[in-house]
Amino acid sequence: MGSTPTASNIDRVIATIVNGIEVARYGGLKTEEEPAPHDVVAHEPVYRLRHYYPDSPAGLPPVILVPPLSQVAVVWDISPQTSAVAMLREQGLDPWVVDFGDPAVEPGGNERTFGDHVLAVADAVQRVRQATGRDVHLVGYCQGGIFCYTATAYLGNAGVASVIALGSPLTTLDIDRVVPQDLFWGIVGLESKIIGKTGLPRWFVTQLFNWSSPHRNIRNDIEFLLALHDRESLLPREPQRKFLKTGAWISWSGPALVELLELLADNRLVEGGVVIGDRTVGFADITCPILTFVGEADFLAPPATVRAVRRAAPNADIHECTLPVGHFGLPVSSHAKQKTWPGIGAWVRWTNGEGDLPDFIHELEPSSDVEAPAPRGSIAGLTYGAGLVAGTGFNLPAALSRAGKHLATTVVELSREAAAAAPRLVRLESMGPRTTISYGALLDDLARSRPDKVAFLFADRVHTHAETKQRIDSVVCGLVSAGVRKGERVGVLMHTRPSSLVAIAALNRIGAVAVLHRPGHDLAEEIRLGHVTKILADPEHAATAATTALPVFVLGAVHEDRDIPSGAVDLEQVDPDHARLPAWYRANPGCAGDVAFVLFGGAEEQTRADLITNGRWATSALAASTACALTPGDTIYSSSPLHHPTGLLLATAAATASGARVALIDEFDPETFWSQVRRNRATVVTYTRDMLEPLVDAPERIRKNHPIRLFVGSAMPADLWRRVSDRFGSVGVLEMYASTRSDAILGNVSGRKIGSVGKPLPGTPRVCVVEMEDGRIRTGEDGYAVPARPGQVGQLLVDASGKIFAGNDIALRGVFDRDDEWMATGDLFRVDRDGDFWFVTSMPGATEQPDECLLELRAVETAPAQ
Known part of the structure; x- marks a missing residue:
């Protein structure tokens, strides 16, 4: 005989059906x-x-x-029990909430950027501070x-009185345990343009997070179904379950998602260089207290x-x-x-000087950020990758960019960088005198x-390529309308600032x-020369x-009290919309x-x-x-003025050739150097001896947690180089030699031989050190110059055969053939047995030396070639 259902079993089935219908209809039990x-x-x-309460x-x-990008503002008030x-x-605080709404619903929501959200929070701070008369405590969850x-x-x-962050990641995860990083990032990068335009819809975000932990998700669903008959036991947790299951999630704005995750991918949140509006910011500028959960x-x-x-905000x-x-x-x-929430209440009181912190809140130790990530399954890892990193479009993890491979850039040492460098090298090798190439182009x-x-x-102000072009075009109109023509020599007397860079680019265009x-030198003599x-x-x-x-044009610093000399042309007053370019003009x-x-x-006499030709500039830029x-x-990072070779031929040139950014600093100050580096996320710093010595001698604390991977410049003494390596061991040094009188560019790209300037960079001309005797190039019995032996000091010559150069110097002919x-550089070098060059000194009277050499070599120009 089969058993007869009891009344309690029947009631249980009926309750399950009734509650199930309610869940199906409303998405959950009504509370x-x-x-x-x-x-x-x-x-x-x-x-x-x-404003709550x-x-x-x-x-x-x-x-x-x-709230974070993915959740509604109701996350802060799900139910009375968890609100x-x-x-x-209850802790005696005044709660306010920033509600971004759903990008899919809000006007222009799918066009919002990361910066838009940041500026919204900044605006909320100012509004609440004005309304309350007190500094505010910011509490953010995840991306919030x-x-x-x-x-x-x-x-x-x-x-801002303090910042309180709940589970806010500032770096990316190591997903090697799920899939090889280069493969994963490459696949994800394919979708970046699409996601940046479309974003992620709400249904996708909901499924993404609900299945980020599949075992827990399935278990919770089974437990809910088995308890569906017991309404009273489910009701206390129902608001939270229903919120996470259906109501928590909103769509993601594509531009905001991609921008945020590019910041994570490039490690900009930790190292600085976050662009908000037209400014750069770095977390190293945060000095108010921080509490992390x-x-x-x-x-x-x-x-x-x-x-x-801890690394991102070392001053907090x-x-x-x-x-x-x-x-x-x-x-x-x-x-x-x-x-x-009780901890946040205690934290606010503690920062106001009232009471002590509870024992579960403790100071974050400087070394506490190096631990391994918490274990997770493959599905969770892939969910993180797809949901939080999708669309970044970068090809290699940030850790790879800080490895030593950035220094391997000669033909032999290019290694994995060869693919990226190849187009630049091909462009160098194919460049001839009539090749159209210039800074403006x-x-x-x-x-x-x-x-x-x-x-x-x-x-700390940001200038995009589009804005820069618009500004250059306007200055071009002003200059051309004022009579500047192609080939004309126009003096530029300006401090380092955006307008000076624009002026140089406009003249070049x-x-x-x-x-x-x-500035400060003999202007009349420079005008004559x-x-x-x-x-x-x-x-x-x-x-x-x-x-x-001479006719004077004035550019820059638009304000009412500008003192413009009588007769000078104020280019800021030229309306580019009404300026007509002549028929001869071609950009x-x-x-x-x-x-x-x-x-x-030089100075004085x-x-x-x-x-400097366009080709010489391009050679420097590409090499x-x-x-x-x-x-x-x-x-x-460049504190060298644009009238200095480092500023013109290295910093701005290399950045233009590669698409990198350049941070122009009008004056170097060791006290503000590290904060500038972090705000701009300077990864490469051009140096001079006077700049590096105070940095090496600075207190230990100010150089920690920086993004610099490479110092690049010239004339660093070996003893200073060793001190730099000892002090900044993880930072590479690229010592270079570049002559403004020739196309020679040498670089110690391996950094292994401290003090050496290395070998000629790819695409640059051959060089040779020749013996000197009584201040002249020594010649052999055949009349040709004698190359210096390994270790012997001699003058550096640069092959000018068929190359692009310009200068007041005359080429030496019949030197070896x-x-x-x-071209004679006037600089003394020695070469070791490995072919690496070592700068010794500049010759006395180097500006006249090429002509003296020429006189001797002309006498042997007709000697038979070997």
């Missing part, structure tokens, strides 16, 4: 709970500002809660914490990625609270109810291919020659330029053999003019960018 009272006090295009007494410490705003109010960090740095800590079982934001804030007092929960348990769980190429990317930075004067017919000056030097009796007509710039060396292994992700041509 009839009311949200916490709040007012919407601001409704901006990117966010709404909610608006009737609370005035004077309470304000706390602003910021963050309610618990914060990243927004809080960045907004605080953007505001310079103004108005770390989930021991958090696979979306493992402890090591959250604790990276940082504490942490570790909970035995996963990512979602940090704001909503029994542990959150016991520690997260390369800038135009970047404006077409990377219009929204950063071209250069100055005073016209095809004129930019004669770069040195440079054959200058007009002068372009900034307002600070306009009066000096006016004393020359970027310069060929490699055309003189493009004039630089000056020793002043000399060095003519230096190859030697430094520059990519568009790099930023070059009847028909060859060589």
Whole structure:
């Protein structure tokens, strides 16, 4: 006989059916709970500002809660039992919430960028501070914490009492345990352009996170179904279950997602260089206290990625609270109810000087960010990769960019960088005197291919390629309308600033020659040597330029009190929309053999003019960018003025050839150097001896946690090089030699021989050290120059046969062969048995030496060739 169902079993089945119908209809059980009272006090295009418990007494410490990209603002008020705003109010705080809304619903939501969210948080800080009269405590969950960090740095800590971050990762994860990194990032990068335009829809984000931990997801669903008959036992946890299952998730804005994850991929959140609006910020500028909450079982934001804030914000007092929960348990769980929100209340009181911190909040140790990530399964790892890293478009992990392979850039040592360097090397080898190439042309190429990317930075302000091109075009109109023509030599007397870079580029685009004067030197002599017919000056030097009796144009610093000399042309007043370009004008007509710039060396009666062709500039640009292994992700820090060879031929040239950014610094200051490096995320720093010595001698604390991978420059003594290596062991040194009187460029790309300038860089001409005797090139019985033996000091000659050069020097002919041509550099070198060159010194009277050598060699020019 079969058993007869009891009444209790029948009631259980009926309850299961009834509750199941309710779940199917409403997505969950109806709890009839009311949200916490709040007012919407601001409704901006990117966010709404909610004020919870608006009737609370005035004077309470304000706390602003910021949700992540993927979740609705209700995450802070899921139910009365788990409401963050309610618990914060119980702690005597004044809760406010930033509500970004759903990008799929909000006007222009799918076009929002990472910077838009940061600026929204910064605006909320200012509004709440104005309304309450008190500095605010920022609380962010996941990406919301990243927004809080960045907004605080953007505001310079103004108005922010502290930052509190719940599971906010600042670095990417090691996914080698799931799939090889290069393969994974390559596959993900294929989707970046699509995701950047479409974003991720809500249904995808919901499934993504619900199945980020499949075992737990299936187990929770089974437990819910088995308990579906017991409504009373399910109701307390139902709001949280229903929220995570269906109501928590919103779509992701494509541009915001891609931009955020590019920052993670390039490690910019830790190393600096985050671009917000037209400014750069770095977390190293955060000085207010920071409290992080770390989930021991958090696979979306493992402890090591959250604790990276210790490296990112070395100037902040940082504490942490570790909970035995996963990512979602940090704001909503029994542990959150016991520690997260009471801990935040205690933290706010402690920062205000009231009471002590609980024992579960402790100071974050400097070494605590090096631990291994928490274990996770393959599905979880792939979920993280697909959801949090999809669309970044970068090809190699950030760790690879900091390895030593960036120094391997000669033909033999290029290794894996060869593919990226190959187009530059081919361009160098194929360049002839009539090849159309110039600074202006390369800038135009970047404006077409990377219009929204950063071209250069100055005073922490960002200038994109599109903005730079627009500004250059405007200055071109002004110069041409003022009578500047192709081939004309125009003096540039300006401090380092955006307008000076634009002026040089505009002259180059016209095809004129930019004669770069040195402020403080003999202007009249430089005008004579440079054959200058007009002068372009900034307002600070306009009066000096006016004393020359040459036509003067003034550019830069637009404000009412600009003092423009009488008769000077103010180019800022020229309207480019009404300026007509003449029929002869053609943008970027310069060929490699055309003189493009004039630089000056020496002082007083020793002043000399060095003519730089477009080809010479391009050779420096392509060779230096190859030697430094520059990519568009790099930023070059340059405190050398543009009238110095390092500024013109290395920093700005190499950046233009590679698409890297250049941070122009008007004056080097060792006290502000590291903060500038972090804000701009400078990865390559051009150096001089006077610059490196104070950095090496600086206190240990100011050089930690920086993004620099390479110092590049010339004339570093071996003893200083050793000190640099001892002090900054992880940073490479690329010692170079570049002569403004020839196309010679040598580089010690391996860095193994301290003090050596290495070998000629790929694509640059041959060089040879020849014996000297009584100040002249020594010749043999056949009349040809005698090459120096290994270790013997002699003068460096540069092969000029068929090459592109310009200068006041005359080529030496018949040096080693009847028909060859060589340029004498006037510099003494020795070569070791491995073929590496070592700079010794410049010859006395080097400016006259080439002519003396020429006199001797002419006598043997007709000698038979060997």
